[in-house]
Amino acid sequence: MKTDAARKPILDIRDITTSYHIRRSGAQKATTLVAVEDVTLSIKPGETVGLVGESGCGKSTLGRTIIRLLEPSAGMVSFAGQDITHFNHQEMRPLRQEMQIVFQDPYASLNPRFRVRQILYEPFRIHGISKAVASQKIPELLSLVQLPPDSLRRFPHEFSGGQRQRIAIARALALEPSFLVLDEPVSALDVSIQAQILNLLEDLQTELGLAYLFIAHDLSVVGQVSDRVAVMYLGRIVEEGPRDAVFNSPQHPYTIALLSAIPDISAAQGQQTRERIILTGDLPNPLDPPSGCRFRTRCWRGDQLCVDQEPPLAPVSDSLVACHYPGPEDSGARS
Amino acid sequence: MTSAAQFSERRKIWRRIVRNPLHLFTLSMVALLVLTAVFADLLAPYGATEVVAYPFELPTGQFWLGTDSIGRDIFSRLIHGSRVSLYVGFASTAIAVVFGVPMGVVSGYFGKLTDTLMMRTTDGLLAFPPIILAMAMVAVLGTNLRNTIIAIGVVQIPRFARLVRGMALSLKESEFITAGRALGASHVYLMQRSLLPNLTSIILVQFTLTFATAVLTEAALSFLGLGAQPPAPSWGSMLLVGKTLVSTNPYLALGAGSAIFITVLVFTLLGDTLTDLLNPYRTDR
Amino acid sequence: MTRYVARRLLHGILVMWIVSTAVFVIFRLVPGDPAAMTLGFDASPEDYEALREELGLNDPIHVQYLRWMGNLARGDFGKSITHGYAEVSSLVFPALGRTLELAALSILLAVIVAVPLGMISAIREGTWVDHIARVFTTLGFSMPTYVMGIGLLILLAEVFPLLPPGGYVPFGEDPVKHLSQLIMPVLTIASVTAARLTRFMRAGMLEVLSADYVRTARAKGLTERRVNYWHAFRNAAIPLVTEVGVNFGLLVGGMVVIEQIFIWPGLGWLMIQSILTRAFDVVQIAVLVSAATFVIVNLLVDLTYSWLDPRIARS
Ligand SMILES: Nc1ncnc2c1ncn2[C@@H]1O[C@H](COP(=O)(O)OP(=O)(O)OP(=O)(O)O)[C@@H](O)[C@H]1O
Ligand code: SF4
Ligand SMILES: [Mg+2]
Numbered sequence: 001m002k003t004d005a006a007r008k009p010i011l012d013i014r015d016i017t018t019s020y021h022i023r024r025s026g027a028q029k030a031t032t033l034v035a036v037e038d039v040t041l042s043i044k045p046g047e048t049v050g051l052v053g054e055s056g057c058g059k060s061t062l063g064r065t066i067i068r069l070l071e072p073s074a075g076m077v078s079f080a081g082q083d084i085t086h087f088n089h090q091e092m093r094p095l096r097q098e099m100q101i102v103f104q105d106p107y108a109s110l111n112p113r114f115r116v117r118q119i120l121y122e123p124f125r126i127h128g129i130s131k132a133v134a135s136q137k138i139p140e141l142l143s144l145v146q147l148p149p150d151s152l153r154r155f156p157h158e159f160s161g162g163q164r165q166r167i168a169i170a171r172a173l174a175l176e177p178s179f180l181v182l183d184e185p186v187s188a189l190d191v192s193i194q195a196q197i198l199n200l201l202e203d204l205q206t207e208l209g210l211a212y213l214f215i216a217h218d219l220s221v222v223g224q225v226s227d228r229v230a231v232m233y234l235g236r237i238v239e240e241g242p243r244d245a246v247f248n249s250p251q252h253p254y255t256i257a258l259l260s261a262i263p264d265i266s267a268a269q270g271q272q273t274r275e276r277i278i279l280t281g282d283l284p285n286p287l288d289p290p291s292g293c294r295f296r297t298r299c300w301r302g303d304q305l306c307v308d309q310e311p312p313l314a315p316v317s318d319s320l321v322a323c324h325y326p327g328p329e330d331s332g333a334r335s
Numbered sequence: 336m337t338s339a340a341q342f343s344e345r346r347k348i349w350r351r352i353v354r355n356p357l358h359l360f361t362l363s364m365v366a367l368l369v370l371t372a373v374f375a376d377l378l379a380p381y382g383a384t385e386v387v388a389y390p391f392e393l394p395t396g397q398f399w400l401g402t403d404s405i406g407r408d409i410f411s412r413l414i415h416g417s418r419v420s421l422y423v424g425f426a427s428t429a430i431a432v433v434f435g436v437p438m439g440v441v442s443g444y445f446g447k448l449t450d451t452l453m454m455r456t457t458d459g460l461l462a463f464p465p466i467i468l469a470m471a472m473v474a475v476l477g478t479n480l481r482n483t484i485i486a487i488g489v490v491q492i493p494r495f496a497r498l499v500r501g502m503a504l505s506l507k508e509s510e511f512i513t514a515g516r517a518l519g520a521s522h523v524y525l526m527q528r529s530l531l532p533n534l535t536s537i538i539l540v541q542f543t544l545t546f547a548t549a550v551l552t553e554a555a556l557s558f559l560g561l562g563a564q565p566p567a568p569s570w571g572s573m574l575l576v577g578k579t580l581v582s583t584n585p586y587l588a589l590g591a592g593s594a595i596f597i598t599v600l601v602f603t604l605l606g607d608t609l610t611d612l613l614n615p616y617r618t619d620r
Numbered sequence: 621m622t623r624y625v626a627r628r629l630l631h632g633i634l635v636m637w638i639v640s641t642a643v644f645v646i647f648r649l650v651p652g653d654p655a656a657m658t659l660g661f662d663a664s665p666e667d668y669e670a671l672r673e674e675l676g677l678n679d680p681i682h683v684q685y686l687r688w689m690g691n692l693a694r695g696d697f698g699k700s701i702t703h704g705y706a707e708v709s710s711l712v713f714p715a716l717g718r719t720l721e722l723a724a725l726s727i728l729l730a731v732i733v734a735v736p737l738g739m740i741s742a743i744r745e746g747t748w749v750d751h752i753a754r755v756f757t758t759l760g761f762s763m764p765t766y767v768m769g770i771g772l773l774i775l776l777a778e779v780f781p782l783l784p785p786g787g788y789v790p791f792g793e794d795p796v797k798h799l800s801q802l803i804m805p806v807l808t809i810a811s812v813t814a815a816r817l818t819r820f821m822r823a824g825m826l827e828v829l830s831a832d833y834v835r836t837a838r839a840k841g842l843t844e845r846r847v848n849y850w851h852a853f854r855n856a857a858i859p860l861v862t863e864v865g866v867n868f869g870l871l872v873g874g875m876v877v878i879e880q881i882f883i884w885p886g887l888g889w890l891m892i893q894s895i896l897t898r899a900f901d902v903v904q905i906a907v908l909v910s911a912a913t914f915v916i917v918n919l920l921v922d923l924t925y926s927w928l929d930p931r932i933a934r935s
Contacts, residue, residue, distance in 0.1 A: 069517055096519030108510035113532040126520045459638025462911045464874050471646055471907045474895040551764050555877050558766060559892055578770055581778050592767040600762040
């Protein structure tokens, strides 16, 4: 039901490229950092798409481009059938009720000068919803994210990280959006709290029929919640497909490496214990990405073709994979 | 966590005050000065311009600091003078805030061309020594108390704008501002409701420091004959007269000088006290 | 480095342009035009019209502005109507010279006091020397210069009549008298400035000393405290150059009151006299020159600083 193929996507992005202009001290001209390049993705109502990748690969940038906190330099973003690629601040305002975001850092995303009551009142106030309606909804929101009613009087700094993240989630849900970007909503939290928040998010999804873009740098978390998974490397999507396809028969060497780092999944799924692949080297400098395949500097399958040509994202079994030599590790391995 | 919630912010601040003698001293002095200014008419034994005795009387039980060159009670005039000083200090700082803060917020928030224009303009205005610019303005507008207030206030506008702009610039990148944008807040809303509340404490601290400077500048301008005009009881003008009377009655100069010194000192200390008290992240043991 | 110098120069010119424009705006656009200000309220309409024509006030405002900027660019500061058509520059620059003399001597004295005092205060942090130094700096910080000046005047000219109560005689005429007239104003300004510089020096030294202390303590165990005083001195002294420069620039304008107290015919004194005699053609140039001095001093300071610490030019 969740993956009903006939349903129209609520979010559709095509060949999105997003860049930052950075002025390095001393330099005369600004340099351009391409943080997201040629990304295509769609999300259906009620669906959760997981987005994984190392720190700095462009996940947050993509998330922010999707809800148009950033403007893409190329490509198209459409939301609920409407092309919003170049909507300005003003044009976006009504749409903000439908799409919300929960930020990565629960310590920075709440105004330190506001009490929780004011923080939760903001969405209503901004969209001109009467105080009467708001004051009826705010306690409901609070119980939805399982915070005690007396939280309203307190300031953000009086809460723990997990509690703050709940406040942020409550704020994001206030206007009853149909799509939510969750930017690493649990990575700043303890494992025990992580589970609570993940359960909460799943309950909310069944209750409210939300679509999620769930960002994480940790595949195991994504595996728990996603219907589909997209793996990102240095600004590009390298593999995308149904969760089970990506987890059970990963095709891209990078996905394979990421999965091999989670021992409990391979063990639990009764597969042969895979050799743990440790990626050597760091993420290349995004200001100066490698030619051809971006992963080639750390890939054990690569050859001259990978240096010369960028592999396109193409169907391989159930997934889309951007690799010249796709395949599971045992079959695809070369020297 | 729960105990932190029990203590309201106000009680926390109160505890900090009571525990620190310097804070206690500063705040009582400020209160004393403000009360003196407000109730000057009740506190002063004589009127500000009332001739009560022969000129040049030395201190007596009746005239605590003696009388000035036209026979007015020096002590009474000093008390009335607090009203002039604090009034000018407050009014001119208010001008600086009312214009400087919005300029700074807009400049920092929008950045780009708005910011560049603003910053180059303030560069230019800050190149004038403050008192010279104030003198020039008073000279052109005419010497009276209202123009003194305007001149002192205008001179401080770029300083406020600079400070606020710097803070706004770093704050606007905060995620809670982005969160506001994600909620669909307008630019005005973000500047007014999201940025500004986070600037109140530095604005307040700067207010007290500017206040001190304004009191100082008013006294200087009056001393130069460009501020409050006689017979208004300005400490600066009293200092001017007192300087010429040093050999007959040094208490006029000493009294006016000390009044200026103490007021400036107290409001400068108030800046430190507020910085300490308003820090929301400070945790007390 | 050359690029840095060029950039700073360009910035200085830009600031000067804004400064000149601001002066133009203040003196032209505010109520009561320069002609009325010069003549006062009781002038006859004919005189007023004649003066307006003479000052070019009947021209459109942009023509006036271009003429103003053009004259400044050529270094032509005009003639003062109120001063019998004397060249304004012949009034302003000698006054500036006398102000610079006062400012330079005061800064020099302040540095001579502040550098060792700040160093000792930092090295002997927490001892009685430090405490005395800090009381001195705190008082100096909130003591208005003119209150200090009048205090000195009462003390040294009235109570103990050791020094003349002000006035000015050129050095060439009577060197001894000239110097004795300098003492009080210089002492006044120097002591207030020294308070600022001492505080600055102390903080700069302490920053390095405490960092050094931690590092050495980690490396050698807590027994030995070997501190590189020379290194600490350099660290504090280089930024002090900036601080000195900023103070010097401010002094040039800020000494108005001191010059008035001690009847020292510097730039500030000239300004007051000109305001009182409605010589606005002199006032506007005096304002401009005091700002220009500040800009030039700052420029020199920045260049010196970047020469002492080349990292700054690169960042
Ligand atoms: N505001 C910005 N200005 C300039 N560069 C930026 C900015 N934000 C991000 N970047 C750069 O863009 C790239 C992608 O950053 P992004 O925050 O999207 O990564 P991420 O995948 O979310 O990482 P993380 O897991 O650490 O949150 C990085 O190289 C980062 O340095
Ligand atoms: S394209 Fe080549 S380098 Fe890139 S992942 Fe595939 S095999 Fe490795
Ligand atoms: Mg991120």
